[in-house]
Amino acid sequence: MSKLDEQKKVLVEYFRQGCKPEGRLTFGLEVEHFITHAGGEPATFAEVQSVMQQMQQSYDTPIVIDGAYMGYTTEMYGVSLEPACQLEVSLVPQRNVIQMMDIYNQFYLQLSMTLAARGLRAWTVSYHPTRRAEELPLIPKQRYEAMDRYFKNTGSCGIQMMRATAST
Numbered sequence: 001m002s003k004l005d006e007q008k009k010v011l012v013e014y015f016r017q018g019c020k021p022e023g024r025l026t027f028g029l030e031v032e033h034f035i036t037h038a039g040g041e042p043a044t045f046a047e048v049q050s051v052m053q054q055m056q057q058s059y060d061t062p063i064v065i066d067g068a069y070m071g072y073t074t075e076m077y078g079v080s081l082e083p084a085c086q087l088e089v090s091l092v093p094q095r096n097v098i099q100m101m102d103i104y105n106q107f108y109l110q111l112s113m114t115l116a117a118r119g120l121r122a123w124t125v126s127y128h129p130t131r132r133a134e135e136l137p138l139i140p141k142q143r144y145e146a147m148d149r150y151f152k153n154t155g156s157c158g159i160q161m162m163r164a165t166a167s168t
Helices: 003-017 045-055 097-116 142-152 158-164
Strands: 027-037 061-065 068-073 077-081 087-094 120-123
Touching (some): 027 045, 027 097, 045 077, 087 097, 097 120
Antiparallel strands (some): 027 120, 061 068, 068 077, 077 087
């Protein structure tokens, strides 16, 4: 057996071991959103906190980290903040794409209406639409402060990844 064939066999076995058993499996969805004012200025931490608090229902569970309100969880999803105030929704794993999209679309409608009433909007784009990473302040979370210090001394794009990107 050639070296290449041997390497392929090892890789195939590695991935095979990570495979889930056949059957009805679930999948999740996380979507990060940039929140800005209509003119493109980034919303502040306090503004996004206020939006989340308005959206949270009395039966939802608040998320408090390092003494600060960072979001909430419902039976169907969690809403939280990423390093530079990106708002993330993490849906509970589902078995059906249509059901998953219905949950997300209901959330997004509520988010959009809450934001519009405040002159804000949500962007689902990969990089901040109006600011450079260095211009986006971090939310008050010790973990992100530590990551920020680390990224300033390593690699070349850590600050951009942390502060100015959003993903699905």
